[in-house]
Amino acid sequence: MRLLLVEDDDHVAAALSAVLRKHGFDVTHARNGEEALQAVLPAAGGASSARGPFDVILLDLGLPDQDGYQVCGKIRKLTATPVIMVTARADVRSRIHGLNLGADDYVVKPYDTGELLARIHAVSRRSVSGPAGTGTNTGQGASGDSGDTQAATAAAGAPLRLGSVTIELPTRRVSVDGTVVQLTRKEFDLLALLAQRPGVVFRREQIISEVWRTSWEGTGRTLEVHVASLRAKLRMPALIETVRGVGYRLVAPAA
Template identity: 45%
Template sequence: MHVLLIEDDVHVGAALRSALAMRGVVLEWVATGHEALEAADGCDVVLLDLGLPDVNGFDLCRALRAGTDAAIVVVSARGTVDDRIVGLSSGADDYLVKPYNVDELLARVRAVLRRRAIGLASRPEPLRFGDVEVDVPGHKVFAGGEPITLSRKEFQLLVMIAAADGDVCRRERIIAEVWGETWPGANRTLDVHVGYLRTKLGRPDLIITVRGVGYRLSADAAGRTAR
């Protein structure tokens, strides 16, 4: 288990590293948010103190969540209900208030890892069509192996069209499911989003317009969509 501690208090960091070493856990320890972003790659668990000298702890939690699959446990003296809610909403898997018992900390870490292992085991395979891959739960898209940044609605639109695997997605259905309502300019808004999607993917022929009806995957991609 590769554990990263982000803690600027020297006494707390040294004491925790010693206590975990006695329990057979090797701890990597950094004191700033900038160091943490570089060290987090490949970690199994991140122990995050919120009171850091260079960054806002909640912002760092969000950045770590976006950039790593590691379990994140906040360990902080900030123990109000609001702080816990913000911490968990920022991507933390658990929140432990200082002072805490080291054995309880380890028990929580192991519980988080068990939950995440179960979640990963049941995670569906990405959608793949051509050289485009869509990780639906992770809200990630890759084209030719390169990450593509999509808005939420662009992502939903792509998933709908990809999941249909060559069948036509009707305009009315797309608008109802992606926007949740219709309005006089809805068709134009849909067309604009499809245009953005084609541009961002860099594959203008991937999504075919069926005039007056809707959109579908190209014949080259359809029939090869895999989960």
């Protein structure tokens, strides 16, 4: 697996690169934002769906020449390669900002090496596998009538309509009152999963399995951040309801 490590501290980069290579990664080290952007530039000349010269990018946010958030935004315009932000910024606001810019995951320092490796493999699998599939009714929440209708609509390739929200699965396009809302890949996958069974409670473990394609418990925090980001972007805090101790469900708004 080809990996771009964007890290300004040579000692940290050398130690991490040694571990990654031991686990079979082909590591390229970029010491600042400009080097990182130059490294992914070949992706700009290829197909729009190309992942470029790398399979995964590890991006430190504390870079000497420009803020890591800016670098992430620029990388996302050049390539669809999964980006994992690695930083000491642990607050939820920073996580949400990073995910809104297109990061696929967010790891807080100090981290366990095994955890980092698991996250790298997880985002790589998700990138190859594509969007998540349809969720399973847990038997909780509203009756299955509207959920079955939406699931059938989705299977037919028609847009899902939930009040003022329209979700187009084939084009991965979401709009509210006709205005397109820009979502990250995982935000879209999460919304699409819940929207295909409105009113049905999805267990946290089930969502993580469907959207993140992993059973690893550490992904739970990432799920919370994505839910918060979706509520903010759609400007509908009540659209996704938290079912305490169980998971989440989508509450279809009135037309």
